[in-house]
Every structure is written in structure tokens, then in C-alpha cells.
Amino acid sequence: MTRTYQRARDLVLRGLRRFTNRMSLAIRVAVLTTAAVALTLTLVSATIFVTVRSEFESSLDESMLSRSEAGVTADLGTLFAGGVDPAALALTDIKVIVLRTGRGVLLGTPAISNFPVQFIGLPERQVALGQKSESVRTASLQGTPYRVVAVRSGPGEALVIAQSMESIEAALDRLQIILLLTSAAGVAIAGLAGWAVAANGLRPVRRLTAATERVARTVDLTPITVSGTDELARLSTSFNAMLAALDAAQTRERQLIADAGHELRTPLTSLRTNIELMGQATAQGQRSLSESEHREIMGDVRAQVEELTNLVGDLVELARDEPVRRDPEPLDLADVLDLAVSRVRLRTSEVVVEVAAESWMVVGEPQLLERGITNLLDNAVKWSPPGGRVQVALSGGVISVSDEGPGIDPGDLPHIFDRFYRSQEARTLPGSGLGLSIVKRAAERHGGRADVESAIGEGSTFTLSLPAASAEPT
Structure with a gap:
């Protein structure tokens, strides 16, 4: 029953x-x-x-x-x-x-x-x-x-x-x-x-429903009209904010693709030219390139491949909305700085890198931190004249990198950490405009910040500030 x-x-x-x-x-x-x-x-x-x-x-x-x-x-x-x-x-x-x-x-x-x-x-x-x-x-x-x-x-x-x-x-x-x-x-x-x-x-709800269906159907991110100040009006305002965020994300995505295509075009074109030149020389049946010319072309090819590899790695890192979640670990920032300095010294012999570091324990991702610090050092070396000095210091959780370059124009300072941003002077030098963006990403990922101070003719000083090990990375 x-x-x-x-x-x-x-x-x-x-x-x-x-x-x-x-x-x-x-x-x-x-x-x-x-x-x-x-x-x-x-x-x-x-x-x-x-x-x-x-x-x-x-x-x-x-x-x-x-x-x-x-x-x-x-x-x-x-x-x-x-x-x-x-x-x-x-x-x-x-x-x-x-x-x-x-x-x-x-x-x-x-x-x-x-x-x-x-x-x-x-x-x-x-x-x-x-x-x-x-x-x-x-x-x-x-x-x-x-x-x-x-x-x-x-x-x-x-x-x-x-x-x-x-x-x-x-x-x-x-x-x-x-x-x-x-x-x-x-x-x-x-x-x-x-x-x-x-x-x-429920008219605003129906309007939101129609707007959602319109976005899904046409990818049109035009905001809807908001009237009143009640909860439904707040919901409409939040929906418009979401549309604005989606529009900004799409704009960044399109800009990333356009900038990446532009940056990839130069090394690929140069690489293809060198390969075609070597192919034509080989197809003639007799050696038409001297040994020095061959070494020069191969060195140019290696440099272009390395630049292309670095560019692809930077694009992969920055194209993600969120970086890869690695398990953070306690580490001494001075050790990470030593590894980055050693790597940069192997790539340059014309600039002296001087280091003064004290121990500073942090909790973070060593690969991302090393890459960010390396990018700071590479940037300083690139802008320093032959025989110049790059001063690197670590004190109180702040890494400062000072170069003897020409300095940064005040109009370029607000955009120096933006993706693909390159000043008028930087466009004549190798690089993709992504290195400093990765520095900023590494700082924010660990709850810190990246800053720059510069004066024309007096060089630039970049700083990377990170909290102590007691603070969790964001």
C-alpha cells in the first residue's frame, strides 16, 4: 500500500x-x-x-x-x-x-x-x-x-x-x-x-534573452538599452559590461593575430630568401658561394630561426587568457636571477653585466620568473652601447636593471609593457615587442608589479617587485 x-x-x-x-x-x-x-x-x-x-x-x-x-x-x-x-x-x-x-x-x-x-x-x-x-x-x-x-x-x-x-x-x-x-x-x-x-x-528579461540569442546567432556585441535602477536594470548593466568585455577580448584577439602575422612575416621572408639563395647555389652544380658567404647565410638563418622560435614561444605564452597553472614552490629569487644573468652573458660579449643580489625568498613559478628576468636583461643589453654596462641589483624583493642606452621617449613610457608595442627607434632592431609584456605577466602572476623610469640620454631603469614568500601568488 x-x-x-x-x-x-x-x-x-x-x-x-x-x-x-x-x-x-x-x-x-x-x-x-x-x-x-x-x-x-x-x-x-x-x-x-x-x-x-x-x-x-x-x-x-x-x-x-x-x-x-x-x-x-x-x-x-x-x-x-x-x-x-x-x-x-x-x-x-x-x-x-x-x-x-x-x-x-x-x-x-x-x-x-x-x-x-x-x-x-x-x-x-x-x-x-x-x-x-x-x-x-x-x-x-x-x-x-x-x-x-x-x-x-x-x-x-x-x-x-x-x-x-x-x-x-x-x-x-x-x-x-x-x-x-x-x-x-x-x-x-x-x-x-x-x-x-x-x-x-519580465520585459527586460525577454530583452536580455533576445540579446543573448542575437549575440549567439550574429556575434553582434551591441549593448542593449538600460532603463531604471532596479535589479533587472543592474542585470542589464552587467550584461552590457559582459558584452563590452567580450568585444574587448575579440579586439585584442584580432590585434594579436594581426600583430603576430606582421611580426612573423619579416623573419619568415628573410628565412625563405636565404634558403632560396642557398638552393639556387646548390642547383648550379658548382659551388658559387664562398665559405665566408655560406657561414654568413647560415648564421643569418640560425638567427632568424632563433628569433622565430622566441616569437612563437612569446605568442603562446601571451595568447592565453590565463597562464598555465604550475604548482608554485618556495625559491630564492637570487638563484633565479643568477640563472638569467648566466644565460644572457652567454649571448653577449660586448656588454658587461654587473650583479649585486641579496637573498629574497618567494613562492612562485621558476620558469616564468626566469623568463621575465631574462627578458629584462636582454632588453637592457640590446639598448646598451658596445662596452657599456648593465647594472643589476636585487634588494628587498625588488630587481632593478639599469642600462646606458639612449633612454625612452616620455610618449612611449605608458605603452612600454603593451603587447607588440615598439617605439620608432626599436623598429630598426631585432625583437617582437613581446618581451616586456611577459615581464609584466610574470610580475602580476606573482602578485608584484613591473615599472620603468627613464630620461632621454641617461638610460633606463626597469624594476620587478615581488612580495615575500608569506604572500601567495595570484
């Missing part, structure tokens, strides 16, 4: 879920509003009906008890015994009888047969026998409800009065009809109002 009930309940719940899932949000809001109003009106109507019915009965009981006490005072039993017919009170829709006890037998005055037997019950007998002082109950006579009241009128005697409740029942029936009609009208109005409110209130 329990399993059958559970299966039936699950079927009903699944059916309701399927039904509600097919509804639109506006219809669900309207249905819920209508159901809530219907429940409220039902409770209010039931409370009103029960309260009015109770008040009617209470008022009638008080009136009948008052008249019964007045009848006892007027000694109606004596009047009836003297020949007054109780039926005469029928004109007032009241039925009266006096019950008396005689040797355990209840007698009516003047004749119990003239009084409906439905009005003589246990409560009235208990009052006549002195077991109760009064009683009140409802009895039915030929389908008509009567209120029956009994009070003690003397020793072994009770005065019983019955009055029709037909007028009260008729009033309650009319009240019930009014309440039903009012509740039905209220439910209908609530349903219409709920639909209107839901339809108008």
Missing part, C-alpha cells in the same frame, strides 16, 4: 514538473499569483462565514435565553394550565412547552403531543430533572433548522422554547453566494493582474 502511494505521488510530481517546465516564466508567475490569492481568499471567506454564523447563533441564543427567563418570570406554565394555547405563539414562529416531572415521568403542559417530539431530547429532560440549569441546541423539523432553548422554571419543571432559524440560514446562504462570487472575481482579477505584472516586469 505504501509503495503504491509513493509511486502515485512520484507520478503526480513528475507530471506537475513536466507541466510547469513547459510553461513560460510569465505564465508560472501568473499561476502562482493566482493560486496564492485563491488560497488567501478561501481562508478569508471561510473565516468570515464561520464568524458570521457564530455571531448569528450567539445573538439568537442570547435573545431566546432572555425571553425564556422572561417567560419563567411571567409564569407561562400557569397561563398554559389556565387555557392559553401554546399554538397561539406560532404567529411569532416560536414554539413553547412546559415540561414537568411526575414520579419520573415527564409531562407536557397542556399536551406534549402538540409539541414536536424533535424538540424534547436528553438536554431538555436534564434541565427538567434539575441536572442542568439551561440547555441550547439545534434540532431539525421537516428540513427546517430550529434553535431549542430550555431553562428551569421551577422544581421539577423546565420551560422549552424553539424558534426557526430559516431566516438566519437564508442570510447565511446569501452570504455564502456573495463570498463565492467575490472570491471568484478576486481570483480572476488576480490572474489577470499577475499576468500583466509578469509580462511587463
Whole structure:
């Protein structure tokens, strides 16, 4: 039995879920509003009906008890015994009888047969026998409800009065009809109002839905119109912010592709030219290139391949929205700096790199930090004149790299860490404009920052600041 009930309940719940899932949000809001109003009106109507019915009965009981006490005072039993017919009170829709006890037998005055037997019950007998002082109950006579009241009128005697409740029942029936009609009208109005409110209130949601579908269909990132200051307006504003972020990401992606194509074109063109030159020399059947020319071409090819390799690596690193998540580890920044300096010294013999470093423990990714520091050093070496010096210092978590180059134009300083940005002077030198971007990425990845100070003719100083090991990398 329990399993059958559970299966039936699950079927009903699944059916309701399927039904509600097919509804639109506006219809669900309207249905819920209508159901809530219907429940409220039902409770209010039931409370009103029960309260009015109770008040009617209470008022009638008080009136009948008052008249019964007045009848006892007027000694109606004596009047009836003297020949007054109780039926005469029928004109007032009241039925009266006096019950008396005689040797355990209840007698009516003047004749119990003239009084409906439905009005003589246990409560009235208990009052006549002195077991109760009064009683009140409802009895039915030929389908008509009567209120029956009994009070003690003397020793072994009770005065019983019955009055029709037909007028009260008729009033309650009319009240019930009014309440039903009012509740039905209220439910209908609530349903219409709920639909209107839901339809108008969800208009921004529909606009957002249409905008989302438009973006998915056409990739059109035009913002939508925002009106008001409520939660839906804030949602629309957030959606517009998301569209702006997507548009900026697309712009950066297009710019990255365009800049990457431009930067890749130069080494690829030069590489293809050198390879074609060597191929033509080989195809002639006799050696047409001297040994020095061959070494020069091969050196140029190696340099171009190395530049192309570095460029591809930089592009892969910077093209990601988020860098590869490696497990950070405690490390001494001075050791990372020594590795980077050693690598740069192997690539140059014309510039002296002087280092003064003190230990500084950080938690980070050694590969990314070494690459960022190496890029700073390569940049300083590139701009330093032959025989110049590059001063490198590590103190208090700040790596400073100073060169003896020509300095950076003030107009270029705000963009020096941007991707593919190259000043007018830098375009004549090897490079892709990505090295300093990687420095900035490495600093931000470890919760630090990269800065530059420069003056024309006085060189430049780049700094990479990193927090101590107690701070987690971001």
C-alpha cells in the first residue's frame, strides 16, 4: 500500500514538473499569483462565514435565553394550565412547552403531543430533572433548522422554547453566494493582474534573452538599452559590461593575430630568401658561394630561426587568457636571477653585466620568473652601447636593471609593457615587442608589479617587485 502511494505521488510530481517546465516564466508567475490569492481568499471567506454564523447563533441564543427567563418570570406554565394555547405563539414562529416531572415521568403542559417530539431530547429532560440549569441546541423539523432553548422554571419543571432559524440560514446562504462570487472575481482579477505584472516586469528579461540569442546567432556585441535602477536594470548593466568585455577580448584577439602575422612575416621572408639563395647555389652544380658567404647565410638563418622560435614561444605564452597553472614552490629569487644573468652573458660579449643580489625568498613559478628576468636583461643589453654596462641589483624583493642606452621617449613610457608595442627607434632592431609584456605577466602572476623610469640620454631603469614568500601568488 505504501509503495503504491509513493509511486502515485512520484507520478503526480513528475507530471506537475513536466507541466510547469513547459510553461513560460510569465505564465508560472501568473499561476502562482493566482493560486496564492485563491488560497488567501478561501481562508478569508471561510473565516468570515464561520464568524458570521457564530455571531448569528450567539445573538439568537442570547435573545431566546432572555425571553425564556422572561417567560419563567411571567409564569407561562400557569397561563398554559389556565387555557392559553401554546399554538397561539406560532404567529411569532416560536414554539413553547412546559415540561414537568411526575414520579419520573415527564409531562407536557397542556399536551406534549402538540409539541414536536424533535424538540424534547436528553438536554431538555436534564434541565427538567434539575441536572442542568439551561440547555441550547439545534434540532431539525421537516428540513427546517430550529434553535431549542430550555431553562428551569421551577422544581421539577423546565420551560422549552424553539424558534426557526430559516431566516438566519437564508442570510447565511446569501452570504455564502456573495463570498463565492467575490472570491471568484478576486481570483480572476488576480490572474489577470499577475499576468500583466509578469509580462511587463519580465520585459527586460525577454530583452536580455533576445540579446543573448542575437549575440549567439550574429556575434553582434551591441549593448542593449538600460532603463531604471532596479535589479533587472543592474542585470542589464552587467550584461552590457559582459558584452563590452567580450568585444574587448575579440579586439585584442584580432590585434594579436594581426600583430603576430606582421611580426612573423619579416623573419619568415628573410628565412625563405636565404634558403632560396642557398638552393639556387646548390642547383648550379658548382659551388658559387664562398665559405665566408655560406657561414654568413647560415648564421643569418640560425638567427632568424632563433628569433622565430622566441616569437612563437612569446605568442603562446601571451595568447592565453590565463597562464598555465604550475604548482608554485618556495625559491630564492637570487638563484633565479643568477640563472638569467648566466644565460644572457652567454649571448653577449660586448656588454658587461654587473650583479649585486641579496637573498629574497618567494613562492612562485621558476620558469616564468626566469623568463621575465631574462627578458629584462636582454632588453637592457640590446639598448646598451658596445662596452657599456648593465647594472643589476636585487634588494628587498625588488630587481632593478639599469642600462646606458639612449633612454625612452616620455610618449612611449605608458605603452612600454603593451603587447607588440615598439617605439620608432626599436623598429630598426631585432625583437617582437613581446618581451616586456611577459615581464609584466610574470610580475602580476606573482602578485608584484613591473615599472620603468627613464630620461632621454641617461638610460633606463626597469624594476620587478615581488612580495615575500608569506604572500601567495595570484
